[in-house]
Amino acid sequence: MYVHSETRVGFATDEKRIVPDSRDDRTLMNGLAEGDTRALQALFDRHSGQVMALCLRILRDRARAEEVTGDVFWELWDRADRYRPDRGAPLAYVLTVARSRAIDRLRSARREDPTGSAADVAEGSADGAGAAVGGMAMRDAGPFESAATSELSGRVRRALAGLSEAERRAVEMSFFDGLSHGEIASALSEPLGTIKSRIRQGLLRLRDALAGEYGTMGTA
Amino acid sequence: MSPERMTCDERRDRLMLYAADALDSAERAVLAAHLASGCPRCAGSLAEAEAVIAHLPMTLEPVAPAAAVREALLRRVATEPRAAARPAAGRPTAERPDTARAAADRAATPVIPMPASSDRGPRQRTSRDWLRPALAAVAAALVTTVALEVPGARARRELLAHVADQDREITRLRSAVEASAETVRVLRSPAVRVVSLSGTETQPQAAGRVFWDTSRRTWHFYAASLKAPGPGRTYQLWFITPKQEKISAGTFDVDAQGEASVEVTLPPDLDAIAVAAVTDEPAGGSPQPTGSIHLAGAIAQKSS
Numbered sequence: 033m034y035v036h037s038e039t040r041v042g043f044a045t046d047e048k049r050i051v052p053d054s055r056d057d058r059t060l061m062n063g064l065a066e067g068d069t070r071a072l073q074a075l076f077d078r079h080s081g082q083v084m085a086l087c088l089r090i091l092r093d094r095a096r097a098e099e100v101t102g103d104v105f106w107e108l109w110d111r112a113d114r115y116r117p118d119r120g121a122p123l124a125y126v127l128t129v130a131r132s133r134a135i136d137r138l139r140s141a142r143r144e145d146p147t148g149s150a151a152d153v154a155e156g157s158a159d160g161a162g163a164a165v166g167g168m169a170m171r172d173a174g175p176f177e178s179a180a181t182s183e184l185s186g187r188v189r190r191a192l193a194g195l196s197e198a199e200r201r202a203v204e205m206s207f208f209d210g211l212s213h214g215e216i217a218s219a220l221s222e223p224l225g226t227i228k229s230r231i232r233q234g235l236l237r238l239r240d241a242l243a244g245e246y247g248t249m250g251t252a
Numbered sequence: 253m254s255p256e257r258m259t260c261d262e263r264r265d266r267l268m269l270y271a272a273d274a275l276d277s278a279e280r281a282v283l284a285a286h287l288a289s290g291c292p293r294c295a296g297s298l299a300e301a302e303a304v305i306a307h308l309p310m311t312l313e314p315v316a317p318a319a320a321v322r323e324a325l326l327r328r329v330a331t332e333p334r335a336a337a338r339p340a341a342g343r344p345t346a347e348r349p350d351t352a353r354a355a356a357d358r359a360a361t362p363v364i365p366m367p368a369s370s371d372r373g374p375r376q377r378t379s380r381d382w383l384r385p386a387l388a389a390v391a392a393a394l395v396t397t398v399a400l401e402v403p404g405a406r407a408r409r410e411l412l413a414h415v416a417d418q419d420r421e422i423t424r425l426r427s428a429v430e431a432s433a434e435t436v437r438v439l440r441s442p443a444v445r446v447v448s449l450s451g452t453e454t455q456p457q458a459a460g461r462v463f464w465d466t467s468r469r470t471w472h473f474y475a476a477s478l479k480a481p482g483p484g485r486t487y488q489l490w491f492i493t494p495k496q497e498k499i500s501a502g503t504f505d506v507d508a509q510g511e512a513s514v515e516v517t518l519p520p521d522l523d524a525i526a527v528a529a530v531t532d533e534p535a536g537g538s539p540q541p542t543g544s545i546h547l548a549g550a551i552a553q554k555s556s
Contacts, residue, residue: 069326069329069330072325072329073322073326076322076325077322080316080317080321080322081314081315081316081317082309082310082312082314084314084315084316084317084321085309085312085313085314085315086309086312088315089309089312097315097317098317098318098320098321101317101321102317102321102324102325102328105325106325106328106329109329109334110334110335111334111335112334113335120299120302120303120306121303123306124302124303124306124307125306127306127307127309127310128302128305128306130309131306131309185310185311188307188308188310188311189310189311192308192311203308206272206274207272207305207308208308213274228274231269231272231274232265232269232274235268235269235272235274235304235305236265236268238304238308239268239300239301239304242303242304242307
Protein backbone atom coordinates (compact mmCIF):
# COMPACT_ATOMS: atom_id res chain seq x y z
CA MET A 33 0.00 0.00 0.00
CA TYR A 34 1.25 3.40 -0.93
CA VAL A 35 1.34 6.00 1.78
CA HIS A 36 2.10 9.60 1.00
CA SER A 37 5.21 11.00 2.45
CA GLU A 38 5.27 14.31 4.22
CA THR A 39 8.74 14.87 2.77
CA ARG A 40 9.21 18.40 1.47
CA VAL A 41 11.47 19.02 -1.43
CA GLY A 42 13.63 21.98 -0.68
CA PHE A 43 13.15 24.03 -3.82
CA ALA A 44 9.38 24.09 -3.39
CA THR A 45 9.72 27.18 -1.30
CA ASP A 46 12.20 28.85 -3.61
CA GLU A 47 10.07 31.50 -5.26
CA LYS A 48 12.58 32.35 -7.97
CA ARG A 49 12.36 28.98 -9.64
CA ILE A 50 9.37 27.68 -11.56
CA VAL A 51 9.26 24.16 -10.31
CA PRO A 52 6.59 21.66 -9.41
CA ASP A 53 5.28 22.12 -5.90
CA SER A 54 6.16 18.93 -4.11
CA ARG A 55 3.95 19.47 -1.14
CA ASP A 56 1.45 16.67 -0.72
CA ASP A 57 -2.24 17.20 -1.42
CA ARG A 58 -3.21 17.57 2.21
CA THR A 59 -0.66 20.29 2.76
CA LEU A 60 -1.90 22.04 -0.36
CA MET A 61 -5.50 21.82 0.83
CA ASN A 62 -4.43 23.37 4.13
CA GLY A 63 -2.71 26.04 2.07
CA LEU A 64 -5.99 26.87 0.35
CA ALA A 65 -7.63 27.42 3.70
CA GLU A 66 -4.82 29.80 4.57
CA GLY A 67 -5.18 31.73 1.33
CA ASP A 68 -2.07 30.37 -0.40
CA THR A 69 -2.64 30.93 -4.13
CA ARG A 70 0.40 28.84 -5.00
CA ALA A 71 -1.27 25.89 -3.33
CA LEU A 72 -4.24 26.38 -5.64
CA GLN A 73 -1.94 26.58 -8.66
CA ALA A 74 -0.20 23.40 -7.58
CA LEU A 75 -3.49 21.57 -7.09
CA PHE A 76 -4.70 22.81 -10.44
CA ASP A 77 -1.54 21.73 -12.20
CA ARG A 78 -1.64 18.38 -10.51
CA HIS A 79 -5.30 17.45 -10.81
CA SER A 80 -6.98 19.61 -13.46
CA GLY A 81 -6.35 16.90 -16.05
CA GLN A 82 -8.28 14.38 -13.98
CA VAL A 83 -11.04 16.87 -13.21
CA MET A 84 -11.25 17.88 -16.87
CA ALA A 85 -11.41 14.23 -17.95
CA LEU A 86 -14.27 13.59 -15.56
CA CYS A 87 -16.15 16.72 -16.63
CA LEU A 88 -15.60 15.86 -20.28
CA ARG A 89 -16.79 12.29 -19.75
CA ILE A 90 -19.94 13.54 -18.05
CA LEU A 91 -20.70 16.56 -20.24
CA ARG A 92 -19.24 15.37 -23.57
CA ASP A 93 -18.61 19.00 -24.46
CA ARG A 94 -15.16 20.49 -24.19
CA ALA A 95 -16.22 24.10 -23.64
CA ARG A 96 -18.64 23.16 -20.87
CA ALA A 97 -16.14 20.77 -19.33
CA GLU A 98 -13.52 23.52 -19.20
CA GLU A 99 -15.96 25.93 -17.67
CA VAL A 100 -16.90 23.45 -14.95
CA THR A 101 -13.24 22.58 -14.38
CA GLY A 102 -12.51 26.25 -13.68
CA ASP A 103 -15.54 26.43 -11.41
CA VAL A 104 -14.43 23.36 -9.46
CA PHE A 105 -11.03 24.84 -8.62
CA TRP A 106 -12.62 28.15 -7.80
CA GLU A 107 -14.93 26.34 -5.41
CA LEU A 108 -11.97 24.58 -3.77
CA TRP A 109 -10.50 28.02 -3.21
CA ASP A 110 -13.69 29.87 -2.42
CA ARG A 111 -14.98 27.29 0.01
CA ALA A 112 -11.73 25.88 1.32
CA ASP A 113 -13.44 25.63 4.70
CA ARG A 114 -15.64 22.82 3.42
CA TYR A 115 -12.87 20.27 3.05
CA ARG A 116 -12.56 18.01 6.05
CA PRO A 117 -9.32 16.03 6.15
CA ASP A 118 -10.89 13.28 8.23
CA ARG A 119 -13.34 12.48 5.44
CA GLY A 120 -10.78 11.18 3.00
CA ALA A 121 -8.08 11.98 0.50
CA PRO A 122 -8.03 15.42 -1.13
CA LEU A 123 -8.17 13.95 -4.62
CA ALA A 124 -11.32 12.00 -3.74
CA TYR A 125 -12.84 15.21 -2.46
CA VAL A 126 -11.82 17.16 -5.56
CA LEU A 127 -13.30 14.54 -7.84
CA THR A 128 -16.48 14.38 -5.79
CA VAL A 129 -16.92 18.14 -6.16
CA ALA A 130 -16.14 17.86 -9.88
CA ARG A 131 -18.65 15.10 -10.47
CA SER A 132 -21.31 16.93 -8.55
CA ARG A 133 -20.83 20.17 -10.49
CA ALA A 134 -20.65 18.39 -13.84
CA ILE A 135 -23.80 16.38 -13.14
CA ASP A 136 -25.56 19.58 -12.07
CA ARG A 137 -24.57 21.17 -15.37
CA LEU A 138 -25.61 18.06 -17.31
CA ARG A 139 -29.04 18.01 -15.69
CA SER A 140 -29.47 21.68 -16.28
CA ALA A 141 -28.60 21.16 -19.96
CA ARG A 142 -31.05 18.26 -20.13
CA ARG A 143 -33.78 20.47 -18.71
CA GLU A 144 -33.05 23.01 -21.42
CA ASP A 145 -32.92 20.38 -24.17
CA PRO A 146 -34.77 17.28 -23.03
CA THR A 147 -34.44 15.61 -26.45
CA GLY A 148 -30.78 14.68 -26.16
CA SER A 149 -30.67 12.51 -23.10
CA ALA A 150 -30.69 8.92 -21.97
CA ALA A 151 -30.54 7.15 -25.30
CA ASP A 152 -27.48 9.12 -26.41
CA VAL A 153 -25.92 8.41 -23.08
CA ALA A 154 -26.55 4.69 -23.42
CA GLU A 155 -24.80 4.72 -26.76
CA GLY A 156 -21.91 6.80 -25.49
CA SER A 157 -21.25 4.77 -22.39
CA ALA A 158 -20.62 1.70 -24.48
CA ASP A 159 -17.26 3.26 -25.27
CA GLY A 160 -16.14 2.49 -21.78
CA ALA A 161 -15.02 4.80 -19.05
CA GLY A 162 -11.80 6.06 -20.47
CA ALA A 163 -11.98 5.32 -24.16
CA ALA A 164 -13.58 8.59 -25.19
CA VAL A 165 -10.91 10.93 -23.93
CA GLY A 166 -7.42 11.64 -25.09
CA GLY A 167 -4.47 11.15 -22.85
CA MET A 168 -2.17 13.60 -21.17
CA ALA A 169 0.52 13.22 -18.64
CA MET A 170 -0.25 14.98 -15.40
CA ARG A 171 1.44 18.31 -15.54
CA ASP A 172 3.77 19.36 -12.78
CA ALA A 173 2.68 16.66 -10.41
CA GLY A 174 5.07 16.00 -7.62
CA PRO A 175 6.79 12.65 -7.91
CA PHE A 176 4.86 11.13 -5.03
CA GLU A 177 1.50 12.42 -6.19
CA SER A 178 2.15 11.32 -9.73
CA ALA A 179 3.14 7.83 -8.70
CA ALA A 180 0.24 7.52 -6.31
CA THR A 181 -2.32 8.71 -8.83
CA SER A 182 -0.99 6.44 -11.49
CA GLU A 183 -0.98 3.47 -9.15
CA LEU A 184 -4.48 4.20 -7.92
CA SER A 185 -5.93 4.67 -11.37
CA GLY A 186 -4.49 1.31 -12.36
CA ARG A 187 -6.10 -0.36 -9.36
CA VAL A 188 -9.48 1.21 -9.96
CA ARG A 189 -9.30 0.37 -13.64
CA ARG A 190 -8.52 -3.24 -12.84
CA ALA A 191 -11.35 -3.35 -10.33
CA LEU A 192 -13.75 -1.92 -12.88
CA ALA A 193 -12.55 -4.40 -15.47
CA GLY A 194 -13.47 -7.19 -13.05
CA LEU A 195 -17.12 -6.32 -13.37
CA SER A 196 -19.32 -7.95 -15.97
CA GLU A 197 -19.92 -5.76 -19.01
CA ALA A 198 -23.55 -5.23 -17.99
CA GLU A 199 -22.60 -4.27 -14.43
CA ARG A 200 -19.88 -1.91 -15.57
CA ARG A 201 -22.17 -0.22 -18.01
CA ALA A 202 -24.94 0.26 -15.44
CA VAL A 203 -22.48 1.61 -12.85
CA GLU A 204 -20.96 3.99 -15.39
CA MET A 205 -24.33 5.28 -16.55
CA SER A 206 -25.28 5.90 -12.97
CA PHE A 207 -21.98 7.49 -12.01
CA PHE A 208 -20.83 9.33 -15.12
CA ASP A 209 -24.15 10.14 -16.70
CA GLY A 210 -26.07 10.95 -13.54
CA LEU A 211 -29.02 8.86 -14.69
CA SER A 212 -31.59 7.48 -12.30
CA HIS A 213 -32.14 3.73 -12.24
CA GLY A 214 -35.40 4.27 -14.09
CA GLU A 215 -33.68 6.29 -16.80
CA ILE A 216 -30.99 3.63 -17.22
CA ALA A 217 -33.62 0.89 -17.44
CA SER A 218 -35.45 2.88 -20.06
CA ALA A 219 -32.30 3.67 -22.07
CA LEU A 220 -31.19 0.03 -22.08
CA SER A 221 -34.73 -1.38 -22.43
CA GLU A 222 -34.17 -3.54 -19.37
CA PRO A 223 -36.42 -4.10 -16.37
CA LEU A 224 -35.84 -1.69 -13.50
CA GLY A 225 -35.14 -4.55 -11.08
CA THR A 226 -32.38 -5.87 -13.34
CA ILE A 227 -30.69 -2.48 -13.45
CA LYS A 228 -30.91 -2.02 -9.68
CA SER A 229 -29.42 -5.44 -9.16
CA ARG A 230 -26.55 -4.81 -11.62
CA ILE A 231 -25.62 -1.51 -10.00
CA ARG A 232 -25.73 -3.03 -6.55
CA GLN A 233 -23.65 -6.05 -7.56
CA GLY A 234 -21.27 -3.88 -9.53
CA LEU A 235 -20.64 -1.51 -6.66
CA LEU A 236 -20.17 -4.29 -4.14
CA ARG A 237 -17.73 -6.06 -6.44
CA LEU A 238 -15.83 -2.83 -6.92
CA ARG A 239 -15.64 -2.32 -3.20
CA ASP A 240 -14.47 -5.87 -2.59
CA ALA A 241 -11.91 -5.59 -5.38
CA LEU A 242 -10.61 -2.39 -3.86
CA ALA A 243 -10.80 -3.62 -0.28
CA GLY A 244 -7.39 -3.08 1.18
CA GLU A 245 -6.76 -0.36 -1.34
CA TYR A 246 -9.24 1.70 0.58
CA GLY A 247 -6.63 2.62 3.14
CA THR A 248 -4.63 4.29 0.42
CA MET A 249 -7.64 5.93 -1.16
CA GLY A 250 -9.06 7.15 2.07
CA THR A 251 -5.92 8.48 3.60
CA ALA A 252 -3.59 9.41 0.79
CA MET B 253 -34.71 -7.03 5.90
CA SER B 254 -35.69 -3.56 6.92
CA PRO B 255 -32.75 -1.23 7.40
CA GLU B 256 -33.81 -0.47 10.98
CA ARG B 257 -33.09 -4.04 12.07
CA MET B 258 -29.82 -4.51 10.25
CA THR B 259 -26.54 -5.15 11.90
CA CYS B 260 -23.69 -2.79 11.09
CA ASP B 261 -22.14 -5.55 8.95
CA GLU B 262 -25.29 -5.65 6.89
CA ARG B 263 -25.43 -1.89 6.73
CA ARG B 264 -22.00 -1.90 5.11
CA ASP B 265 -23.49 -3.12 1.82
CA ARG B 266 -26.30 -0.63 1.99
CA LEU B 267 -23.86 2.17 2.68
CA MET B 268 -22.12 1.35 -0.58
CA LEU B 269 -25.41 2.02 -2.35
CA TYR B 270 -26.04 5.01 -0.09
CA ALA B 271 -22.77 6.57 -1.17
CA ALA B 272 -23.64 5.93 -4.81
CA ASP B 273 -27.02 7.61 -4.29
CA ALA B 274 -28.59 4.34 -5.36
CA LEU B 275 -31.11 3.79 -2.58
CA ASP B 276 -34.74 4.78 -2.46
CA SER B 277 -35.57 7.69 -0.21
CA ALA B 278 -37.05 5.59 2.62
CA GLU B 279 -33.97 3.38 2.91
CA ARG B 280 -31.77 6.40 2.62
CA ALA B 281 -33.57 8.17 5.45
CA VAL B 282 -33.22 5.18 7.79
CA LEU B 283 -29.50 4.91 7.10
CA ALA B 284 -29.04 8.65 7.47
CA ALA B 285 -30.73 8.49 10.85
CA HIS B 286 -28.40 5.68 11.92
CA LEU B 287 -25.35 7.58 10.70
CA ALA B 288 -26.56 10.65 12.56
CA SER B 289 -26.61 8.59 15.75
CA GLY B 290 -22.81 8.60 15.51
CA CYS B 291 -22.13 4.90 14.89
CA PRO B 292 -18.36 4.86 14.28
CA ARG B 293 -18.43 1.58 12.42
CA CYS B 294 -20.95 2.77 9.88
CA ALA B 295 -19.13 6.09 9.55
CA GLY B 296 -16.10 4.04 8.56
CA SER B 297 -18.15 1.97 6.11
CA LEU B 298 -19.49 5.14 4.57
CA ALA B 299 -16.01 6.62 4.20
CA GLU B 300 -14.93 3.38 2.56
CA ALA B 301 -17.89 3.48 0.18
CA GLU B 302 -17.32 7.12 -0.66
CA ALA B 303 -13.69 6.44 -1.38
CA VAL B 304 -14.60 3.68 -3.82
CA ILE B 305 -17.16 5.89 -5.55
CA ALA B 306 -14.93 8.95 -5.60
CA HIS B 307 -12.14 7.07 -7.29
CA LEU B 308 -14.15 5.82 -10.24
CA PRO B 309 -12.96 8.83 -12.27
CA MET B 310 -9.43 7.52 -11.83
CA THR B 311 -10.20 5.17 -14.70
CA LEU B 312 -10.22 8.14 -17.08
CA GLU B 313 -7.09 9.31 -18.82
CA PRO B 314 -6.35 12.90 -17.81
CA VAL B 315 -7.23 15.61 -20.34
CA ALA B 316 -5.52 18.99 -20.23
CA PRO B 317 -7.91 21.93 -20.05
CA ALA B 318 -7.00 24.93 -22.22
CA ALA B 319 -4.46 27.33 -20.70
CA ALA B 320 -7.19 29.96 -20.57
CA VAL B 321 -8.95 27.97 -17.84
CA ARG B 322 -5.97 28.33 -15.52
CA GLU B 323 -5.53 31.98 -16.41
CA ALA B 324 -9.19 32.76 -15.78
CA LEU B 325 -9.04 30.95 -12.45
CA LEU B 326 -5.99 32.90 -11.30
CA ARG B 327 -7.51 36.16 -12.49
CA ARG B 328 -10.61 35.41 -10.55
CA VAL B 329 -8.65 34.46 -7.45
CA ALA B 330 -6.81 37.77 -7.73
CA THR B 331 -9.92 39.87 -8.15
CA GLU B 332 -12.80 38.21 -6.40
CA PRO B 333 -13.15 37.97 -2.66
CA ARG B 334 -13.82 34.46 -1.56
CA ALA B 335 -16.54 33.19 0.71
CA ALA B 336 -14.29 33.04 3.74
CA ALA B 337 -13.53 36.76 3.34
CA ARG B 338 -17.11 37.82 2.74
CA PRO B 339 -19.80 38.48 5.31
CA ALA B 340 -22.12 35.50 5.61
CA ALA B 341 -25.33 37.41 5.02
CA GLY B 342 -26.17 37.92 1.38
CA ARG B 343 -22.84 36.78 0.09
CA PRO B 344 -22.79 35.22 -3.32
CA THR B 345 -22.31 31.49 -2.97
CA ALA B 346 -20.05 29.19 -4.90
CA GLU B 347 -23.16 27.73 -6.55
CA ARG B 348 -24.42 30.95 -8.01
CA PRO B 349 -24.98 30.84 -11.74
CA ASP B 350 -22.07 31.23 -14.06
CA THR B 351 -23.62 34.10 -15.92
CA ALA B 352 -23.32 36.19 -12.79
CA ARG B 353 -19.83 34.95 -12.21
CA ALA B 354 -18.74 35.64 -15.76
CA ALA B 355 -20.27 39.10 -15.59
CA ALA B 356 -18.50 39.71 -12.33
CA ASP B 357 -15.23 38.62 -13.91
CA ARG B 358 -15.74 40.96 -16.83
CA ALA B 359 -16.75 43.79 -14.57
CA ALA B 360 -13.82 43.32 -12.26
CA THR B 361 -11.08 42.69 -14.78
CA PRO B 362 -10.53 46.21 -16.09
CA VAL B 363 -10.36 47.84 -12.70
CA ILE B 364 -8.42 45.34 -10.69
CA PRO B 365 -4.97 44.47 -12.02
CA MET B 366 -3.51 41.02 -11.80
CA PRO B 367 -0.73 40.62 -9.32
CA ALA B 368 2.62 41.13 -10.99
CA SER B 369 3.65 37.61 -10.14
CA SER B 370 1.38 34.78 -9.23
CA ASP B 371 4.33 33.19 -7.46
CA ARG B 372 4.22 35.93 -4.92
CA GLY B 373 4.01 34.35 -1.51
CA PRO B 374 0.74 34.06 0.27
CA ARG B 375 -0.43 37.04 2.27
CA GLN B 376 2.48 39.22 1.15
CA ARG B 377 1.23 42.74 1.32
CA THR B 378 2.10 45.48 -1.10
CA SER B 379 1.50 49.19 -1.02
CA ARG B 380 -1.57 48.66 -3.19
CA ASP B 381 -3.12 46.15 -0.85
CA TRP B 382 -5.16 48.80 0.90
CA LEU B 383 -7.08 49.17 -2.35
CA ARG B 384 -8.09 45.57 -2.43
CA PRO B 385 -10.79 45.57 0.24
CA ALA B 386 -12.40 48.61 -1.38
CA LEU B 387 -12.20 47.16 -4.86
CA ALA B 388 -13.33 43.83 -3.55
CA ALA B 389 -16.35 45.52 -2.03
CA VAL B 390 -17.12 47.13 -5.38
CA ALA B 391 -16.72 43.79 -7.10
CA ALA B 392 -18.90 42.10 -4.50
CA ALA B 393 -21.56 44.76 -4.99
CA LEU B 394 -21.41 44.17 -8.73
CA VAL B 395 -21.65 40.45 -8.19
CA THR B 396 -24.61 40.90 -5.91
CA THR B 397 -26.33 43.23 -8.35
CA VAL B 398 -25.73 40.95 -11.27
CA ALA B 399 -26.68 37.93 -9.21
CA LEU B 400 -30.02 39.58 -8.50
CA GLU B 401 -30.55 40.46 -12.14
CA VAL B 402 -29.11 37.68 -14.21
CA PRO B 403 -29.12 34.24 -12.69
CA GLY B 404 -32.82 33.61 -12.68
CA ALA B 405 -33.56 35.62 -15.81
CA ARG B 406 -34.12 32.64 -18.01
CA ALA B 407 -35.98 30.70 -15.36
CA ARG B 408 -38.04 33.78 -14.61
CA ARG B 409 -38.95 34.24 -18.26
CA GLU B 410 -39.95 30.62 -18.50
CA LEU B 411 -41.94 30.91 -15.32
CA LEU B 412 -43.72 34.03 -16.55
CA ALA B 413 -44.48 32.36 -19.87
CA HIS B 414 -45.80 29.38 -17.97
CA VAL B 415 -47.96 31.60 -15.79
CA ALA B 416 -49.28 33.39 -18.90
CA ASP B 417 -50.15 30.00 -20.43
CA GLN B 418 -51.91 29.03 -17.24
CA ASP B 419 -53.80 32.33 -17.25
CA ARG B 420 -54.97 31.71 -20.79
CA GLU B 421 -55.99 28.19 -19.88
CA ILE B 422 -57.88 29.46 -16.84
CA THR B 423 -59.67 32.03 -19.00
CA ARG B 424 -60.57 29.36 -21.53
CA LEU B 425 -61.82 26.99 -18.85
CA ARG B 426 -63.76 29.76 -17.16
CA SER B 427 -65.48 30.56 -20.46
CA ALA B 428 -66.23 26.89 -20.98
CA VAL B 429 -67.64 26.57 -17.48
CA GLU B 430 -69.75 29.69 -17.92
CA ALA B 431 -71.05 28.39 -21.23
CA SER B 432 -71.90 25.05 -19.64
CA ALA B 433 -73.58 26.78 -16.71
CA GLU B 434 -75.62 28.85 -19.13
CA THR B 435 -76.66 25.73 -21.02
CA VAL B 436 -77.72 24.06 -17.79
CA ARG B 437 -79.62 27.18 -16.73
CA VAL B 438 -81.39 27.32 -20.08
CA LEU B 439 -82.34 23.64 -19.88
CA ARG B 440 -83.73 24.05 -16.37
CA SER B 441 -85.61 27.29 -16.91
CA PRO B 442 -89.42 27.04 -17.11
CA ALA B 443 -89.31 30.02 -19.51
CA VAL B 444 -87.43 27.95 -22.10
CA ARG B 445 -89.22 26.33 -24.99
CA VAL B 446 -87.60 23.60 -27.00
CA VAL B 447 -88.05 23.51 -30.74
CA SER B 448 -86.91 20.56 -32.82
CA LEU B 449 -85.77 20.99 -36.39
CA SER B 450 -85.64 18.09 -38.81
CA GLY B 451 -83.55 17.54 -41.86
CA THR B 452 -85.36 18.04 -45.15
CA GLU B 453 -84.94 15.81 -48.21
CA THR B 454 -81.63 17.53 -49.02
CA GLN B 455 -80.15 16.33 -45.74
CA PRO B 456 -82.50 13.90 -44.03
CA GLN B 457 -79.78 12.86 -41.59
CA ALA B 458 -79.46 16.39 -40.17
CA ALA B 459 -81.18 17.55 -37.02
CA GLY B 460 -81.40 20.72 -35.00
CA ARG B 461 -82.76 22.02 -31.77
CA VAL B 462 -83.56 25.48 -30.50
CA PHE B 463 -83.71 26.34 -26.82
CA TRP B 464 -85.80 29.48 -26.81
CA ASP B 465 -85.42 31.51 -23.65
CA THR B 466 -88.61 33.57 -23.79
CA SER B 467 -87.70 35.65 -20.74
CA ARG B 468 -84.40 36.72 -22.22
CA ARG B 469 -85.58 36.56 -25.81
CA THR B 470 -82.62 34.44 -26.86
CA TRP B 471 -82.27 31.36 -29.02
CA HIS B 472 -79.65 28.72 -28.40
CA PHE B 473 -79.55 26.81 -31.64
CA TYR B 474 -77.69 23.52 -32.06
CA ALA B 475 -77.34 21.57 -35.29
CA ALA B 476 -75.92 18.11 -35.87
CA SER B 477 -75.05 15.94 -38.88
CA LEU B 478 -75.09 18.80 -41.34
CA LYS B 479 -72.82 18.38 -44.34
CA ALA B 480 -70.37 21.10 -45.20
CA PRO B 481 -72.26 23.74 -47.15
CA GLY B 482 -70.04 23.62 -50.25
CA PRO B 483 -67.47 26.07 -51.54
CA GLY B 484 -68.50 29.71 -51.34
CA ARG B 485 -71.65 28.81 -49.39
CA THR B 486 -72.68 29.14 -45.76
CA TYR B 487 -75.61 28.13 -43.62
CA GLN B 488 -78.11 30.76 -42.49
CA LEU B 489 -80.71 30.48 -39.75
CA TRP B 490 -84.10 32.15 -40.23
CA PHE B 491 -87.00 33.16 -38.05
CA ILE B 492 -90.19 32.87 -40.03
CA THR B 493 -93.21 34.67 -38.66
CA PRO B 494 -96.78 33.47 -38.96
CA LYS B 495 -97.06 35.99 -41.77
CA GLN B 496 -94.18 34.26 -43.61
CA GLU B 497 -91.76 37.12 -43.05
CA LYS B 498 -88.23 35.74 -43.08
CA ILE B 499 -85.87 37.38 -40.65
CA SER B 500 -82.20 36.42 -40.63
CA ALA B 501 -80.86 35.06 -37.36
CA GLY B 502 -77.31 34.95 -38.71
CA THR B 503 -74.99 32.64 -40.59
CA PHE B 504 -72.97 29.78 -39.19
CA ASP B 505 -70.49 27.14 -40.20
CA VAL B 506 -70.33 23.53 -39.18
CA ASP B 507 -67.30 21.76 -37.76
CA ALA B 508 -65.74 18.58 -39.10
CA GLN B 509 -68.41 16.54 -37.31
CA GLY B 510 -71.21 18.55 -38.95
CA GLU B 511 -72.10 20.26 -35.69
CA ALA B 512 -72.79 23.93 -35.01
CA SER B 513 -74.18 26.15 -32.32
CA VAL B 514 -75.49 29.68 -32.52
CA GLU B 515 -76.79 32.02 -29.87
CA VAL B 516 -79.13 34.73 -31.14
CA THR B 517 -81.01 37.56 -29.48
CA LEU B 518 -84.43 38.02 -30.98
CA PRO B 519 -85.19 41.37 -32.58
CA PRO B 520 -87.32 43.47 -30.21
CA ASP B 521 -90.13 43.90 -32.73
CA LEU B 522 -90.48 40.19 -33.42
CA ASP B 523 -93.74 39.15 -31.83
CA ALA B 524 -94.22 35.60 -32.98
CA ILE B 525 -92.25 32.93 -34.75
CA ALA B 526 -93.93 30.14 -36.60
CA VAL B 527 -90.97 28.32 -38.11
CA ALA B 528 -87.25 28.08 -37.68
CA ALA B 529 -85.32 27.10 -40.78
CA VAL B 530 -81.79 26.72 -42.08
CA THR B 531 -80.88 27.38 -45.70
CA ASP B 532 -77.58 27.44 -47.53
CA GLU B 533 -76.65 30.84 -48.87
CA PRO B 534 -73.73 32.57 -50.56
CA ALA B 535 -70.88 33.26 -48.17
CA GLY B 536 -71.74 36.22 -45.97
CA GLY B 537 -75.44 35.42 -45.98
CA SER B 538 -78.45 36.83 -47.80
CA PRO B 539 -81.11 39.37 -46.80
CA GLN B 540 -83.75 36.84 -47.80
CA PRO B 541 -83.37 33.08 -48.23
CA THR B 542 -82.29 32.01 -51.73
CA GLY B 543 -80.91 28.50 -51.28
CA SER B 544 -82.29 25.11 -50.34
CA ILE B 545 -83.85 24.49 -46.95
CA HIS B 546 -81.90 21.88 -44.96
CA LEU B 547 -83.49 22.07 -41.52
CA ALA B 548 -86.92 23.25 -40.50
CA GLY B 549 -89.13 23.07 -37.44
CA ALA B 550 -92.54 24.46 -36.67
CA ILE B 551 -93.08 26.33 -33.45
CA ALA B 552 -96.32 26.03 -31.55
CA GLN B 553 -97.96 29.41 -31.19
CA LYS B 554 -98.16 29.71 -27.43
CA SER B 555 -96.13 32.74 -26.63
CA SER B 556 -93.18 34.67 -27.85
